[in-house]
Amino acid sequence: MRELHGKVAVITGAASGIGLALARACVAEGMSIVLADVESARLDTEARKLRDEGATVLAVPTDVSDSSSVDELAEAAGARFGRVHLVCNNAGVGPGGVTWEVSEQIWKWVLDVDLWGVVHGIRAFVPQLVGQSEGHVVNTSSVTGLVGSPGMAAYSAAKHAVVGLSQSLRHDLELAGSPVGVSVVCPGMTRTRMNDSGRNWPADQLGQPPETGLEPSHPDTRDSFYQRMEVDSMDPAEVATQTLDAVRMDRFWVIPDASILSRLDAEVEAVRRAASTGDRAPRHVAADTQGSTQ
Numbered sequence: 001m002r003e004l005h006g007k008v009a010v011i012t013g014a015a016s017g018i019g020l021a022l023a024r025a026c027v028a029e030g031m032s033i034v035l036a037d038v039e040s041a042r043l044d045t046e047a048r049k050l051r052d053e054g055a056t057v058l059a060v061p062t063d064v065s066d067s068s069s070v071d072e073l074a075e076a077a078g079a080r081f082g083r084v085h086l087v088c089n090n091a092g093v094g095p096g097g098v099t100w101e102v103s104e105q106i107w108k109w110v111l112d113v114d115l116w117g118v119v120h121g122i123r124a125f126v127p128q129l130v131g132q133s134e135g136h137v138v139n140t141s142s143v144t145g146l147v148g149s150p151g152m153a154a155y156s157a158a159k160h161a162v163v164g165l166s167q168s169l170r171h172d173l174e175l176a177g178s179p180v181g182v183s184v185v186c187p188g189m190t191r192t193r194m195n196d197s198g199r200n201w202p203a204d205q206l207g208q209p210p211e212t213g214l215e216p217s218h219p220d221t222r223d224s225f226y227q228r229m230e231v232d233s234m235d236p237a238e239v240a241t242q243t244l245d246a247v248r249m250d251r252f253w254v255i256p257d258a259s260i261l262s263r264l265d266a267e268v269e270a271v272r273r274a275a276s277t278g279d280r281a282p283r284h285v286a287a288d289t290q291g292s293t294q
């Protein structure tokens, strides 16, 4: 979608972090925006700020884990703007925990938001984009959707699934002869409120929050994780800029932190070696970066 000016973007998880940065980047391109988030007070505050700056904004409190809530978001966007052109399935939560200790409730929460949230967004909006023969879908995965990280099994599983379903979506659209584009965003560590995802624990659905497991990362590496959040992490505005470039250029992969590529090379090389010689892949290809991704 080369021309963004005058178009309409829907962004989930838009009250904070990467989603809010995407919203601001869309406004800078002259787009109207529909902001969706489960944190309605913060959603209202950010929407008001953007309106005060001159943006055309609709804010719709939305729980992406609930298909009817996402359907209502699509209806509200259609009622206000007629058409939607860019859909960013970005909302996410990122708790951690040692794989065999992660509670069923945490698994459910992460898969409901990080995976089903994207599925609901695709089912609610893509038929309309296909029908109008114009549009682009952006799904937010993670570096952890490319290479699993220790202490983040549920998150890693959900984010790998988002990569896979985005690839399938792209193939299905191509086979259907649709010009609708797809990008999958795989950020590395980014300065957002992700390490406080527990604030969105849905106590009404899943009961009291667990005492442990709501923080991201492996317990042994937690200190270094938080240090890296401060020191090495990326500005969400940079992730947003690269994402909109990909939309304009119809590029599938958005890998804001290119240093991940050497880790991917190591994984692919290990698989290739195992396939060609029967060698066992090294147990810890990415040992030097444990706990350093989200």
Ligand SMILES: NC(=O)c1ccc[n+]([C@@H]2O[C@H](COP(=O)([O-])OP(=O)(O)OC[C@H]3O[C@@H](n4cnc5c(N)ncnc54)[C@H](O)[C@@H]3O)[C@@H](O)[C@H]2O)c1
Pocket (backbone or CB within 6 Å): 012, 013, 014, 015, 016, 017, 018, 019, 036, 037, 038, 039, 062, 063, 064, 065, 090, 091, 092, 093, 094, 113, 140, 141, 142, 143, 186, 187, 188, 189, 190, 191, 192, 193, 194, 195, 196, 197, 200, 294
């Ligand atoms: N921050 C990082 O280092 C990093 C790295 C890779 C990927 N990501 C991904 O980026 C995306 C955005 O996260 P962020 O880092 O900006 O964190 P953030 O916590 O700042 O923003 C996430 C937003 O999603 C919203 N949200 C949570 N549950 C929701 C639900 N059920 N329905 C609707 N909205 C909901 C939150 O209220 C929040 O506004 C996520 O998908 C996350 O997994 C983040």
